[in-house]
Amino acid sequence: MPQRSPRRQVSRLPPERRIADIMTAARAIFAEKGYTEHVISEIAERAGVVEGTIYRFFANKNDLLQQVAEAWFQEMMDQSAANFAAIRGEWNALHFVIFHTLEAIRRDPGLTRLMLYELRPEPEHRDSRLYALHHDYTGRLCAIVRDGMARGVFRPDADPELARDIAFGAIEMRTWSYLHHKSSFEPVPLAREITDMLYAGLLPRTAPVPQDETLRRLEAVSLRLERLADQGEG
């Protein structure tokens, strides 16, 4: 698709405005196209600029990707943070985080795909600002667990990090199905179910959940008793 365009009307805009235009266009493209299919020239076209202009404001393609994702993520965090303060109770708090995450994914599957497929796999991802943001966001769930432990609602040996991984891991698995258009994606029941499972796993064990160590000792003892018993019978 060669384009022989007549020289474009040069419009001189304030940089912030240009940057905003470009990021809006990029976000739209990212939301539509998947899997490395987005092309700088297309973003430029939609933003009403040429490729070269993008490089005045962004170091390279990846920088643009990062910045778009960051801005989007920040938005999402701001949105949910507003209501977060008012939540009372551990279950409610966990549910709030999980539900809002699911809602955000449902709203913007394309941007979720951008993060999961393109940004996270990069080797430098862990050092990026985006990772830091994401880590902060998911860290809220850790904080809730930690609070619950402090308040005695959750068992003292719970692992907040694992709780985080369970919640967001489950969310992500469902997201794959959604992105592949293979399953519906209903935040309401899903959030409830995930929260229930997580919550139950964090509560104090009301009955002894035997620990392997102990079990193994008991097993050893019973084995000896069995032998003893056998001998006693024999």
Place this chain on the structure above:
Amino acid sequence: MPQRSPRRQVSRLPPERRIADIMTAARAIFAEKGYTEHVISEIAERAGVVEGTIYRFFANKNDLLQQVAEAWFQEMMDQSAANFAAIRGEWNALHFVIFHTLEAIRRDPGLTRLMLYELRPEPEHRDSRLYALHHDYTGRLCAIVRDGMARGVFRPDADPELARDIAFGAIEMRTWSYLHHKSSFEPVPLAREITDMLYAGLLPRTAPVPQDETLRRLEAVSLRLERLADQGEG
């Protein structure tokens, strides 16, 4: 009439051998390089052939990717299936699946990355043989949950699919850290913790949580001990 450069030493191998060489080379490259950086020419070089040779045995690059992943996955499944039959008890069964998955990931992180980053994102992934294999594999966990529900160990309203997503979602989250070399990856404690959380979430909500196999044996033993004691008294 073309005879430009001296032909390299042609070594003639049986196809199976050549295919094995290529797949080994590809697997090695996949394990090292990440994020779409693997190139046919590099695989060819490492396999000691020219690019054209690869196309004798594989329809295209993606076909090679798929076949390598399938073979690897099959290996892993065969390995763990061998011991699976002997497992007794829900906790043990869940633990077995989770632990073996973690172990396989620890062994071959590069191939895990291949699956997560490159194969899964593809639009046709859901229709691939690889997906079917993977679905079968993770389905074992669903089956365990279903059995537990049937036997009354797990609550009747548990969701086997959700259990699967929680277990493998949590595993995957940890895998990311591992792949980014940002955290250690210890299957032993991790499997225990994930299993515990999952197990707790599946139990009847208020009831105590016995580990049945062991308990049953303990009960049996104590019964016999009581009898012994009775006899001793008699």
Place this chain on the structure above:
Amino acid sequence: MPQRSPRRQVSRLPPERRIADIMTAARAIFAEKGYTEHVISEIAERAGVVEGTIYRFFANKNDLLQQVAEAWFQEMMDQSAANFAAIRGEWNALHFVIFHTLEAIRRDPGLTRLMLYELRPEPEHRDSRLYALHHDYTGRLCAIVRDGMARGVFRPDADPELARDIAFGAIEMRTWSYLHHKSSFEPVPLAREITDMLYAGLLPRTAPVPQDETLRRLEAVSLRLERLADQGEG
């Protein structure tokens, strides 16, 4: 389409038989596929041999093409030559050649395409045996014209070569439509029409049909001559 075939049963056939098999297969492929789409490996497969075997009997791909075309052409010539001797009369003779050519094209459009698209464009075509054969074949038409001229049926200044080009040129134009599946191809009426046109062009001119440019000049001249005459009289 990679083929991992088990080692083929080595069958040792007399060379003539092998050559015949290969040529039959090649002819079939050429008849089906068009425009440089035929591939040695495919011909080999259909002939029940491997690529290497073909190169034992044919110097290269082009040699195979040539030989197939030659054999086919020879067949066609033998076929029509059989009946040719019996023809009486110029119109009948011309019609015979034209009709048989059209019939052959209708029977084997694929092989016609082979000749028109692939063989004739080659720079060396004029030096090939195939060209010689073809030239011989079309030469029959020249001979008919020459005979007709000698017998006084055709005008003495007719050009046999041009007659040939007109007949076979018209045939070829129609063949293109046929090959593109854009028009039906009916040898019977077509042969009659082409023959009629050609025949009419070859007959003696019975009266002068003035060419108007010239006529105009002749008129002008005669006008002046009349004036001159008037003056001479005056």
Place this chain on the structure above:
Amino acid sequence: MPQRSPRRQVSRLPPERRIADIMTAARAIFAEKGYTEHVISEIAERAGVVEGTIYRFFANKNDLLQQVAEAWFQEMMDQSAANFAAIRGEWNALHFVIFHTLEAIRRDPGLTRLMLYELRPEPEHRDSRLYALHHDYTGRLCAIVRDGMARGVFRPDADPELARDIAFGAIEMRTWSYLHHKSSFEPVPLAREITDMLYAGLLPRTAPVPQDETLRRLEAVSLRLERLADQGEG
């Protein structure tokens, strides 16, 4: 971060100019090389650009081929259309079309080859703009025949399409010889001969067919008379 080799001197041209350069280069290559031997890289080199540049202006190789052929054809049509209106008389009109076609071929044999060998064989040729142009062009001859039929000059059962095929078929046969450098190619006598043959085939069957010879003698006579007359006047 890539900056491997020193960038060649970038010369910045207006697109029309660059496109013209590329098309000129392509036309030159097509005129020289035959039979699918022309390669994008060579065209690029001759145009003084790199391959990528060509793809800025042309979607793919075939697009370039088509556009070059179209432009060339359009030129030729424009050229001959200019004088066409003034022609009077069927013979002259037929002759005009045939002669101009031959002239165009003589001027640009390479581009003729491009059309005959490469473009026409393509399966989609019949749907191309080039085909439409060509069909329009050759359609002029049909129109002439139709006019002649309407005016009673040609026999009422003449077939304009067949007339077209005869004229352009004969032209094409001669073109082959020319392309293979095996025969001279003289538009003047050739046009006259083809026109004569065609014209004769179109006249009412019994009508007198003027013989060139006679006319030429008349012309010679009138010339001498003119000179005589001039002398008589002087």
Place this chain on the structure above:
DNA sequence: TATGAATGAGTTTTCATTCAT
């Protein structure tokens, strides 16, 4: 003699990035 695995030189095409204008 037949096999068919292996070669390797191409060829088209893509696209992030640069820099003359």
Place this chain on the structure above:
DNA sequence: GATGAATGAAAACTCATTCAT
């Protein structure tokens, strides 16, 4: 500051031909 033409490096894939077995 903006433009957008031009770059150039690669990458996937093809296939006629060779030659060790």
